[in-house]
Structures are given as structure tokens and as C-alpha cells.
Amino acid sequence: MQNILVTGGCGFIGTNFIFYMLSAADYKGRIINVDKLTYAGNPDNLVAAEKKFKERYIFHQADICDARALVDIFDLYAVDAICNFAAESHVDRSIVKPDAFIKTNIEGTFCLLELARQFQHQLELFHHVSTDEVYGSLGRDGHFTEETPYRPNSPYSASKASSDHLVRAYFKTYGLPVTISNCSNNYGPYQFPEKMVPLIILNALEGKPLPVYGKGLNVRDWLYVIDHCQAIWEIMKAGRRGETYNIGGQCEMANIDLVGRICDLLDEIAPRPDAPPRRELIRFVKDRPGHDMRYAIDFSKLTDELGWMPHESFESGIQKTIHWYLDNQAWVELVKSGAHYQRWMKQQYGGG
Ligand code: NAD
Ligand code: TYD
Secondary structure, eight states, rough: OOOEEEESSSSSSHHHHHHHHTSSSSSEEEEOOOOEETTTTGGGGHHHHHHHHHTEEEEOOOOOHHHHHHHHHHHHTTEEEEEEOOOOOOHHHHHOOOHHHHHIIIIHHHHHHHHHHHHHHGGGGGEEEHHHHHHHOSSSSBBBBBSOOOOOSSSSHHHHHHHHHHHHHHHHHOOOEEEEEEOHHHHHHHTTTTTTHHHHHHHHHHTTTEEETTOOOOOOOOOOOHHHHHHHHHHHHHOTTEEEEEEESSSSEEHHHHHHHHHHHHHHHSOOTOOOOGGGGEEEOOOOOTOOOOOOBBBHHHHHHHHOOOOHHHHHHHHHHHHHHHOOOOHHHHHHHHHHHHHHHHHHHHHO
């Protein structure tokens, strides 16, 4: 792989993946980043990469549903691998307005697959980045394995499940070299602040209410984003074609505990001398419809076959993440001043 087309590279995980590939991974080729720049995509994230890795990093603004634009990019850069991050990714937005999820996550993946088929002669791999949410919800016990039946519960997870099925079908039907990864919840730098972890960090820093859905007992398995990026690259290099790999953090936490830990850490790192502990900012709010109770990942296949394990503990990962948000106020202000963000915060939480 010398010319990897990364889609959605201006979003949270895509940005981290591109930095990882250009500066830390054993990869010396080029990255061609194609992103539509929705509200979640921020081209400023990668300005430093553009400067530092001039020969190895190229950005094109394009929609993955736009086959004509993508054909030109394939031709121009002799693309030999695809890593598909591009998606609408926020469950709550998918509940309010699912249209874009169907368009990008299903039709967009289909469009990319068709393109991959057209260029199959030069293509080494189509890697599809997906989520554990396709498996639905767990009770108190058990873990998702690669054999767990798909039972998506939100328009977001249903659209991702649909795209996974298409990718698998293109392997079976056309022999397209594909791999799929299904990962648990990520946190880390560059995450858009409408998602749980950055939302809580930024609200807590400003002394604003911390909204916890329902009773806060829903459990997620948290993984630091760079660990996810490493796992994807290992799968791209050595994963068996046609296979799915689960990726997880071995870090299950109820939402109320996650929020409590962030509050305690912020009280240490950024104390507010005359204010009460930040835990007092927690507010239980109306639950998300169809809210999945618990996600937990069995990633033993990835460990057994490719030797991958997460490196970052939650303690060290969340500290890095908090420091990143503290050190990148300009990024935060730019994102928060956006009309999309402001409209969403008002609609979802009734504030600004
Ligand atoms: P994100 O919302 O932060 O970024 C998505 C990016 O895709 C944005 O830059 C956006 O502009 C771009 N995009 C959207 N529609 C597009 C289109 N039609 N054409 C081209 N680009 C488009 O999402 P993220 O959190 O970085 O997630 C990336 C991928 O990882 C998604 O496929 C998501 O399902 C998957 N995933 C995310 C998590 C998580 O915790 N965030 C966990 C597991 C899997
Ligand atoms: P989120 O970051 O939206 O990820 P996902 O829904 O894909 O798991 O949310 C993580 C968990 O946090 C999820 O159980 C919903 C919950 N949550 C809240 O309790 N309050 C909030 O304001 C948000 C955004 C999420």
C-alpha cells in the first residue's frame, strides 16, 4: 500500500489516524484525504500535516457519494487502498434526522465499493471502519464477538450495519479484498464536543450542567483513539481478507462513573477554589429513545491473530484528552462558534 485513500479524514478518528500514519506508523507512502467537510469535519485539524508532510499528504474536499469526483482522484493518485471513515456518526442526531445517515453511511459506502470494483486491478485493500453498535445491546453479562448477530437499534447503527453487509457482500460476490473493524466508543483529541467525553470536559470547565441520560447506568467500553488507529493499521497490513475484527478497550464504565471520574480529575487539574466539586454539576436528563444498555467487546480474535492490545489505560488516556482540550482553546472556540454546534446544543439541551 503506497497511496491510501482515507475518507472522512477531517473528523475525529480520521484526523488522528492520518497523524498516526504520517508520523508514528511504519508507513512511508501517501495519504489522500477525501472529506465532504460536514459540520463534523474540520480541515484546520490537518494544516500542520499539510506543512510538515508536503509530499505525503493530499486533501480533496469531496462527497463519497460523488462517483465522478472519486474516479478522478483514483486515477490521479493511483489509489491502491481505501480506509473508509466517512460517516454521519452521532446517534442522537440520527434519531432527530436520519436522512444524511442513510445517504452517507449506506449510499456513500455503496458508491465507494462500486468504485473499488472498477479499480480492483490496482486495489490491495478496502478497509471499512465500523462500530460495535451494529450488534445492538447487551444485558449485564457477555461480550460482542465477531459471531454476534447484528441487531442495530438506532438509525445510526442500522445504517452502519447496512454498510458492513454491503462490504462483506462485495468480498463474497466480487472477491474485493476487504476487511471490516467494529470498534467500541473512542475518546481523545479532536473529538467534536457534542459527543459525551468532550461535552462533559468542556461543560465542566465552564461550570455548566453535565447532562446524563436516564439514570446514567448505561455502560460503554472506552478506547483511546490512538489505540484504535493502531488496530486499524494492523488489520490493514495483516488482517485476513474478508474478515471482521472487533476492537475494544477492556474498559467498561457506566456513564455516571465516567462523568464522575472526569469531574474529579478536572477538580485536580483545573481547580475552582471557591466553587463546589464539579460532581455537583451532574444533571439527570430525559433518556435517549432506544438507548442501548451495555456494550462490551471481545477482541481476542485481534489479539490472537495480530497481537494487538490497547496500550493506553483510561487514566492516562483521559488525562491526555483533558490536557489536549485545555491546550487547544482556539480549536474549541472555533468549533463552538459554528452554527451547527450552537443549533444542536440549543435543540438538545435547551442551552448554548
Ligand atoms: P466524525 O463525525 O467525527 O467524522 C466524520 C467525518 O466524515 C467528518 O470529517 C465528515 O466531514 C466526514 N463526512 C461525513 N459525510 C461525508 C461524505 N458524504 N463524504 C465525505 N466525507 C464525509 O466521526 P468519527 O467519530 O471520527 O468516526 C469515524 C468513523 O468511525 C465512522 O465511520 C464511525 O461510524 C466509526 N466509529 C466511531 C466511533 C467513535 O467512538 N467515534 C467508534 C467506532 C466506530
Ligand atoms: P455518545 O458519545 O453519544 O456515544 P454512543 O451513543 O455512540 O455510545 O454517548 C456515550 C454515552 O453517553 C451513551 O450511553 C449516551 C450517553 N450520553 C449522555 O448520558 N449524555 C449526553 O449528553 C450524551 C451526548 C451522551
